[in-house]
Amino acid sequence: MQAKPTTLKVLDIVSLLLLAVAAYLALFYAPEEATMGQVQRVFYFHVATAWTGLLGFVAAGVAGILYLIRKEERWDIIEVAAVEISLVFFFITIVLGSIWARPVWNAWWTWDPRLTTAAITELVYIAYLMLRQGIEDPVKRARFGAIYTILGAISAPVTFFVIRLVRTIHPVIIGSGDPGAQGTFAMTAGMKVAFFFALFTFTVIFVDLFWNRILLGRLSARVEELKLSVLR
């Protein structure tokens, strides 16, 4: 294994500690919600993973723009790293949302605008990784990836704003949403602490995983380069 920078090692440990504290706050510190019961605690990690997921998709779009301007391989590596981590976080968001919906909406899934746009976003980026596999030329692959992530990044703000603009049953906790939404609740002070701490924690975890994944991408590029030179 190649040596990790010391700062990254420290960030790994800090991320783990923050995650433990965030889990404690969400599971034990925050008060139980009166109408939904314990399942409401899923909300803290659901929103935090959604935030980091969408943040990564936007970051990938920005990396795509920078690749097209500068034509440097590192932007391609950063773009793939951002997409991969966001896919994992967004998958968790969708699963946690589905688990929350079962007792609250009495259904695992409905084709509500928010759920639909979230599912489309996830599928768009799964397709991105699959299509990349099919392109052998690294320059073509990077150019394709850049254009794809720039277009794909549009899905992030659409997913975020859809519950604020369209009729939906998905609750809006911060800001005003549809009055017909089911599962809305007012956050108490304890809930706010758990919520904002989870948002902060997941941002740190995202940075940590992102850095680790970028190093992996660089290593992979180096191996590919060496393979070509040995085969020549």
Next chain:
Amino acid sequence: MFFDEVPPDTSIYMVAGYVIFFVVTAIYVASLFIRASNLSRDLETLKEAEEEQAAPAVEVASPPRVAPKPRAARAKTSKARTAKTKQASRKTR
């Protein structure tokens, strides 16, 4: 009090949610670690292969090239060789 509404027991969903979160995250972190260790191994193997490829090329180039003999000297040696073979054939007869 007596008419206070008790929240429904939805703790099983909460547990399921957090278990899934930790399992998926652990799988992803493990996949990062496994991929990194596999790539490091590949890198070392490729470096060794590259060094091996470079090493014999140096050996071939190192021995000094012998200058070709002049034509007259080559003719002498070929004549001597044919005489030797003729003698050998006579002896066998």
